[in-house]
Amino acid sequence: MTEAPFVLDEQLARFELDAARARTSAEVQKLRVDWLGKGHGVVTAFLGLLREVPKDEKGAYGAGVNKLKARVEARLKELEGAAAAEAARAAESARAVDVTLPPRVPAVGRLHPLTVVRRRIEASFRSLGYEVADGPEVESDWYNFESLNFPPDHPARDAVDTFFVKGGGTGRDRLLLRTHTSPVQMRTMLSRKPPIRILCPGRVFRKDDIDPRHLPVFNQIEGLAVDEGITFADLRGTLAAFARTFFGDRAKVRFGPTFFPFVEPGVDVAVSCVLCEQKGCRVCSGSGWIEIMGAGMVHPKVLENGGIDPERYTGFAFGMGVDRIALLLHGLPDLRLLLENDLRFLDRVWSS
Amino acid sequence: MKMSLSWLASYLPGPAPDPSAAAERLTSVGFIVEGREGEGASTVYDVEVTANRPDGMNHRGLAREAAVALGREFRDPGPGPVSESGRPAAELAAIVIEEGELCPRYSARVIEGIRMGPASAAVRARLESIGSNAISAPVDATNHVLWDIGQPMHAFDLDRLAKGKDGRPTIVVRLARPGEKLVTLDGVERTLAGDQLVIADAEKPVALAGVMGGLHSAISDSTTRILLESAHFHPGAVRRTAKATGMHTDASHRFERGTDPLTTLDGLDRAARIIAADCGGEVRPGVIDAVARPFAARTLGLRLARLGSFLGMEVAPERCLSILAALGFAPERKGGAGDVIEVTVPSWRIDVAGEIDLVEEIIRCVGYDQLPETLPPVFEPGESAESSILEDRARDQLAGLGLTEAHNYSFVSGAENAPFVPAGPGEPVEIENPLGEPFSTLRATPVVGLLRSAQHNVRRSRADLGLFEVARSFGWKDGQVAERRSAAFLLAGRRQSHWSDAAREADFFDGTGIVAGLFSGLGAPAPRFEAAPFPFLAEGRSARIVAEGGAVAGWVGVLASPLAEGWDLADPVVGDVDLDAIPKPAPVTSVEIPSRFPGSSVDLTLTHRKEIPWRLVEETVKRAGPAELLAVDANNRYSGPGVAPGFVKTNLSLRFGSPERSLSREEVNGWRDSAARALLALPETGVDGID
Numbered sequence A: 001m002t003e004a005p006f007v008l009d010e011q012l013a014r015f016e017l018d019a020a021r022a023r024t025s026a027e028v029q030k031l032r033v034d035w036l037g038k039g040h041g042v043v044t045a046f047l048g049l050l051r052e053v054p055k056d057e058k059g060a061y062g063a064g065v066n067k068l069k070a071r072v073e074a075r076l077k078e079l080e081g082a083a084a085a086e087a088a089r090a091a092e093s094a095r096a097v098d099v100t101l102p103p104r105v106p107a108v109g110r111l112h113p114l115t116v117v118r119r120r121i122e123a124s125f126r127s128l129g130y131e132v133a134d135g136p137e138v139e140s141d142w143y144n145f146e147s148l149n150f151p152p153d154h155p156a157r158d159a160v161d162t163f164f165v166k167g168g169g170t171g172r173d174r175l176l177l178r179t180h181t182s183p184v185q186m187r188t189m190l191s192r193k194p195p196i197r198i199l200c201p202g203r204v205f206r207k208d209d210i211d212p213r214h215l216p217v218f219n220q221i222e223g224l225a226v227d228e229g230i231t232f233a234d235l236r237g238t239l240a241a242f243a244r245t246f247f248g249d250r251a252k253v254r255f256g257p258t259f260f261p262f263v264e265p266g267v268d269v270a271v272s273c274v275l276c277e278q279k280g281c282r283v284c285s286g287s288g289w290i291e292i293m294g295a296g297m298v299h300p301k302v303l304e305n306g307g308i309d310p311e312r313y314t315g316f317a318f319g320m321g322v323d324r325i326a327l328l329l330h331g332l333p334d335l336r337l338l339l340e341n342d343l344r345f346l347d348r349v350w351s352s
Numbered sequence B: 001m002k003m004s005l006s007w008l009a010s011y012l013p014g015p016a017p018d019p020s021a022a023a024e025r026l027t028s029v030g031f032i033v034e035g036r037e038g039e040g041a042s043t044v045y046d047v048e049v050t051a052n053r054p055d056g057m058n059h060r061g062l063a064r065e066a067a068v069a070l071g072r073e074f075r076d077p078g079p080g081p082v083s084e085s086g087r088p089a090a091e092l093a094a095i096v097i098e099e100g101e102l103c104p105r106y107s108a109r110v111i112e113g114i115r116m117g118p119a120s121a122a123v124r125a126r127l128e129s130i131g132s133n134a135i136s137a138p139v140d141a142t143n144h145v146l147w148d149i150g151q152p153m154h155a156f157d158l159d160r161l162a163k164g165k166d167g168r169p170t171i172v173v174r175l176a177r178p179g180e181k182l183v184t185l186d187g188v189e190r191t192l193a194g195d196q197l198v199i200a201d202a203e204k205p206v207a208l209a210g211v212m213g214g215l216h217s218a219i220s221d222s223t224t225r226i227l228l229e230s231a232h233f234h235p236g237a238v239r240r241t242a243k244a245t246g247m248h249t250d251a252s253h254r255f256e257r258g259t260d261p262l263t264t265l266d267g268l269d270r271a272a273r274i275i276a277a278d279c280g281g282e283v284r285p286g287v288i289d290a291v292a293r294p295f296a297a298r299t300l301g302l303r304l305a306r307l308g309s310f311l312g313m314e315v316a317p318e319r320c321l322s323i324l325a326a327l328g329f330a331p332e333r334k335g336g337a338g339d340v341i342e343v344t345v346p347s348w349r350i351d352v353a354g355e356i357d358l359v360e361e362i363i364r365c366v367g368y369d370q371l372p373e374t375l376p377p378v379f380e381p382g383e384s385a386e387s388s389i390l391e392d393r394a395r396d397q398l399a400g401l402g403l404t405e406a407h408n409y410s411f412v413s414g415a416e417n418a419p420f421v422p423a424g425p426g427e428p429v430e431i432e433n434p435l436g437e438p439f440s441t442l443r444a445t446p447v448v449g450l451l452r453s454a455q456h457n458v459r460r461s462r463a464d465l466g467l468f469e470v471a472r473s474f475g476w477k478d479g480q481v482a483e484r485r486s487a488a489f490l491l492a493g494r495r496q497s498h499w500s501d502a503a504r505e506a507d508f509f510d511g512t513g514i515v516a517g518l519f520s521g522l523g524a525p526a527p528r529f530e531a532a533p534f535p536f537l538a539e540g541r542s543a544r545i546v547a548e549g550g551a552v553a554g555w556v557g558v559l560a561s562p563l564a565e566g567w568d569l570a571d572p573v574v575g576d577v578d579l580d581a582i583p584k585p586a587p588v589t590s591v592e593i594p595s596r597f598p599g600s601s602v603d604l605t606l607t608h609r610k611e612i613p614w615r616l617v618e619e620t621v622k623r624a625g626p627a628e629l630l631a632v633d634a635n636n637r638y639s640g641p642g643v644a645p646g647f648v649k650t651n652l653s654l655r656f657g658s659p660e661r662s663l664s665r666e667e668v669n670g671w672r673d674s675a676a677r678a679l680l681a682l683p684e685t686g687v688d689g690i691d
C-alpha cells in the first residue's frame, strides 16, 4: 500500500471533477452523499479499508485519508455556501421591478405665485425692520378716504372707482370695499405712537372692468414709516434698498412727481429694467424703466388725523401692486391668469 | 389732455422749444407727457394733468410750468385792448348773486349787432389741433379762452333772457327750486333738485352753473345780441350738480378742480376780441362784474431749516427764491433767526395750502434725481400682526398636506353664494354698484371661489384636484359686516392614483383629515367632528368642526349632489376652517420625556349597530381603561357576508404604556377584558371571543 498517497491524489482529482459540475443545492447535496455518505461514500470506504492496512503503514494511510476528508469537507462547505447565495439571488431577482415605471408621488401642494411674491416683498422690508399689520377689507369712507385727505365731493375720488356696500350707510360711516390698504396705516397711527414701521399687505378693490391689465380685486403692499427726522431722502434710500434686494444689485429707482392726496410730495417710483439693462425691451416698453409703485411723504393732515403731531414727526408711505409685480417676474401677458387657478399654470409657474 | 406746442410757445418768448426736450422736462416736473402727435411746431402732446393742478389744464398755465422746467422766460401778452362803443353794458343787463358762497364772482360783457359766422382760421386751427370741433365764432371764442387761460365761459342769447322788474334782462345765480326743469344744450330735459346751483333769468333756470347751458337761451344763427358769462364757482357746487346729473364737460372738469378766481375779466376780454373780430358787432362799454366774495390771496412761510430737514438735503436759498418767483409766488426772504421765505400764493394755485406744498414746489423743480439715498435710523422692530402670521402658517400647512393654493375674486353671484349663507358669518353682503354677475356679492366662504376654480380645471381635463384658499368670508351680523378669516379647501376626483393600485376617490375622511392635519400643524389639539346638517352638504356626510374648548371652528363634508353637478363636479369634499377659532398653542416650557418602556398593544373586534358612533366606542373604552391606556385606534371596519345587515365589525387597538415600568401580558389582557365588558354594555354589541 505504498501507493496510498498516489491513490489519494487521484481521488482528490476525481472529487474536483465532480465538484466542478455541482451548482445547485441538490447537486451539492448529492456530491456530499457520494463522497461522505455513510457506507457508500468514497471517503467512508477508504476509512473502512484502514483495518486492512499493515500496522506500520496505518499511520501514513490514516493521515492521507484524513487529509482527503478535510479537503472534501472544506470544499463541500464552500459549494454549499455558493449554492445558498445563488438561491437567495434567484429569489431576489424574482422580485425585481421596472425601475423606470412612474413613481408613487405623494400629493405635492404649492403656494400661489401671489403668495410667494408677496412674501418676497415682505421679506425685503422685514429685514429693514418693518412689521406686518392687518385690517378689514370692508372699510368706512372715513378710513378709506376722508382721513387720508380725500374730502367728500372731491375730484381726487374720481380716480378711485369704488365699490360700495348695499345698505352700508352714508357719509363718513358709509361702508365700501377698501381701494387701498392705507386704512391699515390710519388704524395703526391711531392705535400707537411713533416710531412706526409697518407693511400692510392685502386685497383691495377697484371698480375696473376685467381685462388683461385690470382686475376689480388685486393685492397691494403698502408701507409706512413715521418717526422723528424721517426725510424724503430716506424714502428714496429705502426704496432703492428694496429695489436692490428684490430686483438685483444693479437696480436703481427713479422718482417722478405725481399727486396722491395722502402724501406730499407724491411720487411715481420706477425701477430700472433689469431684464434689458435699460437698453429697452418689451417689458419696459422700451423706456428702460418700469413703474412699480406710488410713494411720498405722509401729508401733515393725514398725520394729524392719525393723532400724530406733524411738526414733531415726519413719515413716508409707499404702495405697490403684488399682481403687477408677479406679472413682471413671470413674464405673464394677462393678470387674469392669476385668478383662474388653472393647475396647468400653477404647476408650471414654479418649474419654468 | 391735448396741448399744442405752438400754443404753449406763444407764452415763451424766443425760439420754439425742442418738442422732445419740452416733453421730457414737463414730465419731470409732474406734467406727464404720455403721447405725442405731429412734428416740430405742429406737435401736440397728450398730457396727464393730476386732479390737484387745474391751473395746468390750459396753455398759459402749462406754459408757465414749461418755462420753469426749461429755464425759459414766461410772458403773458394779455388779452389786448377791447374797443367798446354804445350804451354801457350795465344798462343792458343785470346780475344778482344769491349764493355768494357757491358763486363768489360773476362777470359778464354784452356784445350787440353780431352776425353769426365761423371763427377765424387761426382760432379754428388751434382748436382743431387739440381735437376740439369748431362750431361758430362765439362758441369757438369761449372754447378758445377755456383752452388758452382755463376760464370756462358761456354765451347767452341776450334776447332770450327774461327781463326783471327794471326792464333789464337779469341773470340770477341761485339754487334750483326742487322740481324746476331745464332742457340743456344736449337736448335732455333735466328735473332739478334744491341743492343744484343754476343760472336763472328773471323767471327760470337758463343754465346748470359751471356744467352746461340751457337750449332755450343758447345762441343760434339768428342771434344778434349776446351776453358772455365768465364766472367763478365753488368746486363743490359744480361737482354736486355734475354728479347728480351724470354730466361731465370741459367746464365742469375745471370748475370741479378749481379755477383761478381772478381770470373772469381776462376771459371776457379775450373772448370779446375774438367775437368782435370774427362776427362784427359792438362790444358795449364796461363789464357787469358782480363780486359776492372778494378774493383774498393766501400768504405762507417756508422755513429754510425745515426744508432741509424734511428733504434730507440742502437747497440754496437763492435757488428757492428763483423757483418760487418763476412759479408766480412773489417770494420774499425774511432773514434772521427763523430764516423764512414768505410767499403770496398766486390765485391760480388752489392746491398750495401749506408749507409742505412749497417744499414740493422746490424739490420738483430742483429735480427728484438730486435727492440723496439715505436710510432712516434703525429702531427696535415690533412683532408682526398675529393674524397675518397665522394666515401664512395655515397656507404652509395646507400646501404641506398636498393642496395647491388658489386665489379667487372676493365676489360671487348672489345665487352662487346663497346656499352657503347659513354657514357664513352672517347675511349676504351685496355690492351697491357691482360689475354685474357673478360679482354682486361678497362670498360667505372661499369655497364658492374654489368651486369655480375646480370647474375651470375639470373642464380642462384636470379632474383630480386638491385646492385651498386662505381668505375672508363676509356676512352682515348685528348691523356690521363681519369678516371671518377662512382656510377653505376642496378635494375632487381621485385622491391617490398610481398604476400599482386601484384608484380611490376623495371622500369625507380625506376632508376631516385635512382639517385634523391643519389643526395638528398649527399646534392645536385635535378637533372633534360632530354630525350636523348643512343644507349645501350631502346628508350624513356633513360635519361641524369643534375645537377643544367647544368653539365651533367651521364645517366639512361632501357637497350636496345637485349643487356639485351645477359646478360639473361629482362628490367634491369641501371645508371651511375659521382660523380664529383654532386654539392658540401655549408655549411649551417643559416637554414630557417619552417613557423608556416600550408599552404594549392589544386588539379587540366588536360587532355593533351602524348607528353607534365611533366616538361612543372610543369614549367607552377610555372610561373603562386604566391610567396606562394611551390611545384607542380604529384598525378596520367591515360589513358584508358574515355580518348581520345593519351591523358592522370594528377592529380596534388599545395602546398601553407606563412611564415607570414594563407591562405584563396578564395585566394588559385584564385591561382588554374590562374594555370588552364595558363595550358589551352598549346596545346590541358583541365582542369576538367574549360572551
Ligand SMILES: [Zn+2]
Pocket (backbone or CB within 6 Å): A273, A274, A275, A276, A277, A278, A279, A280, A281, A282, A283, A284, A285, A286, A288, A289
Ligand atoms: Zn427693459
